[in-house]
Amino acid sequence: MLRFTQKILLIRVALALLFGFSLSIQATDAQSVADKIDHYIQTRMAKSSIPGLAIAIVHNDRVLLSKGYGVTSAKTPVTAHTPFAIASLSKAFTAMAIMQLVDAGRISLDAPVVQYIPSFATEDKRGKSITIRQLLHQTSGLADTGFPELAFHEQPATLDEATAQFNQARLVSEPGRQFHYHNPNYRLLAKIVEAVSQEPFANYLQKHIFEPLQMTHTNDVSATKAFYTGADRIDNGHIFVLGKPIAIQEPDWFIDGAAGMRSTVNDMAHWLSLQLARGRVGNTQLLSQQSLTLTHNPPPKTSMHYGMGWILRPDSSLYHSGILWTYSAEQLLLTKDGYGVVMLFKSGLNPYVDYNSFLRGVAEILAGQEPELPTLPDWVLPICVGLILLLFIGLTIRQLFRLKHWVQTYQQRPVWRSWLYLLVRLLPFITFLLIPSLLIAISGRVLNWERIFLMIPDGVLGLGLIALLNLAIVVTRVVWLFDRKRI
Template sequence: MRYYKYKIDRHNYIKISLILFCCLTLFNIFVEGAFAQAGFPEDEIDRYIQLKMEKNNIPGLAVAITRNDQIIFSKGYGKTADQSPISTDTPFAIASLSKSFTALAVMQLVEAGRLDLDRPITQYIPSFKLNDTRGSAITARQLLNHTSGITDTVYPDMTVNPQPDSLEDVVQRLHAVTLHSDPGKEFHYNNTNYQLLAWIVEVVSKEKFPDYLQRHIFKPLEMNSTLDVSNTNQFDYGSLPKGHYLLFGKPIATAEPEWFVEGAAGMVSTVNDMAKWLIVQQNNGKYRHAQLLSPEGISSMHSPTGPSNSYGLGWEIPKTEDGKKQIQHGGILWTYKAEELLLPEQGLGIVILFNSGLNAFVDYYSFISGISGILTNHPPEASLLSITMMEIGMGIIIMITVFLGIRRFLRLKKWEENSKHRAQWQIILYLILNLFPLYVFLALPNILTFIGGGRVLRLEGIFLMMPSIIIWLAIASVQSLVIVILHVTRILRLKRIEKATVQG
């Protein structure tokens, strides 16, 4: 009987111990969660984002923050073009953030033994030929790190008209291209590199590129609201709200100009889905039970390679002032913008999707750098300038330009009298200098290509990027041209009068 009693007591002891253990475990989880929640600066991030949106007239955005393998913050701000509140499931075009997905698809094929990064791509796509014998040496690695020698200046993908209708069409159009530099020698960011990579994925996997992404990346990551399109004219504005450009600081909803973006900038996603993508990057290629890529593969994507030493495989790795590693990428369309940032030492990932596009007066990167500063105890400095101030300044400049143009028109007769006492070369030089605004206006695409690292932009995109500046230059150019025409007309009339007087 004592033995039986001892057994009962022992079982009770085990049960009590298990119950206490579970209670303590749950208590620890609760306490840790409570402290984590208390320590997370949600209110500060909220205030920062709302202030930045107000200063920059951003109609809407969504942000997600991850730490290691957890989503610790996800929220939408503002409204869509149809005035619906933005949520964490609102779709956005993510533009060049798509490149890191293309890079992962390539790396998956590498780890499957089906692709060698350092073999010439002609072994995989024999139809790839350039008007340059150096093209036969281009490798997949050089496409990934933008050192293929293909640049916007030799093949301006954004301005090609008509745009390609398939990846195979891109390959065919490259037959007339001569490389800007030897493969592997120089870094030149270029979308065509990633269009070629998408074609390689199709040929090697024998799957259409969107199907490959869906099967091997989106589905394992449970990115159920993410899709890929080949051309921006395929955006379904029934499900994807239109983005905006900023006209004198006012958001104007419009459709994205046509652009073939397969492999380079064709994805549509949400911050909830993109947060899962950030987790894969910080969790050695793993999401829950899905291992998309080996830890070594992820590490190689996040490591600088090539002559620039600041670009990996689908990711930018800039040099920072404090020497800490930072991995990032931006995405640019004319009506949408996106930024993503990884801080490996802190295990942090941040993604922000905007429903407004590239603008000369908006520093989109400051949004994500400010949030990272808050999270790492480096509060962002307040910006003195805002887009409203900038646009007011442009409005004043435009009014002054119009006023000076009217003034010059009213002083034409006085100029005519004064010109009688000037040498002919002085008059010609004056007229040439008066057309300076027109020269700038006509040369603007080339100027932007020069200061933009060789990127070639279409005129429609330039307007959407800086409409107030374009309007000012257009007004100044028309005024200067009209004034010069009137000056020349008056000079010729005076010549005829003088000639008639002499003959008379």
């Protein structure tokens, strides 16, 4: 009997050593992966104009990496505790608030909005049939082309005012038929949370999501100007001019429900772990597994990929980005492997900056692959484009002062060719005026000139100057033609 007991004891010791050795290997592997990602980001930042970013990576409920890189606009180092505007990553939190109320039996997903907000109305009667589910999946029929909230001269100050504005909204499709990414869908959802819970939206998030998740430096604001107030105020973000980051405040915009949250990567790590833990934090089921699954998936029997604040990718990963004019954010859930990644950036929308490439590189490392690294610094392309624009400006200025040469040429060629020349010279000016319409055709988003300028200031200035110089050429030539006729 003693020998048997000794054998059992030896087996237990061996298993304990084996288990401990296995955990040690896992910890070493995790540290190796974290070191590779850290090195990758440092390498990327060395070739990037992005002034600062922070990243958090979790594996189920364990944080593998949480770190900041670069500096803020105040020239202080970015850390894992630095607050950022997380832009449209906020939508998933709004969706969770709605689904908590669904779990509580206080909201029905297929009930019309007017059941909870009787005053809700759009320009046409179809708005009365919009449901909660359609708002969550962005299939309400509302879109920027029918309700251009980004181009409004005056922004609402409260959710009540934002809801009242919908009486100007024109639906662009039947509710439930088409996907249109549209921020006001989530504004309306925030108001529904207020109406049903009888709590201010920001207070609801704080009490029912942020506090249980111990997200102590996360909060919700209603407008961008509130980003810069309070204990968790953020520094100015950045736009880019010729590849150089310029610190400015975010333009005024009402963002509650759709893009109104400030957070840190440390806090966002808790959020990602909740998603991977199927809605459970500690001993508390913060959201039912069934409701969490609904948020992660698009409507059934459709070709759509948008869930409820999440985009389902073909490889079963979940993704969403957030973009403002001075801040950007990316989050990814690799559900098969239990990884969650969030990256927050101190700079915003710009066609030359590929924020998602950072996230792709991290995902490749987590998959055991070598990430692709850029060959050239990211400021090279905007500088090259700037030089090309400068060349065209120089050539156009030269042509502007060659009126005498144009007159001599005019006298030697058919009149129709001269008028065709003038019409061609008008094309840059016409194209410049059509930029907002071209952006609508390409992206479906409606932007005013201020926001277009902030997106690519050097491009707008360069193209605008070329357009005006060509217009000046046409005007001087036409004036000469009319003066010649009088003579």
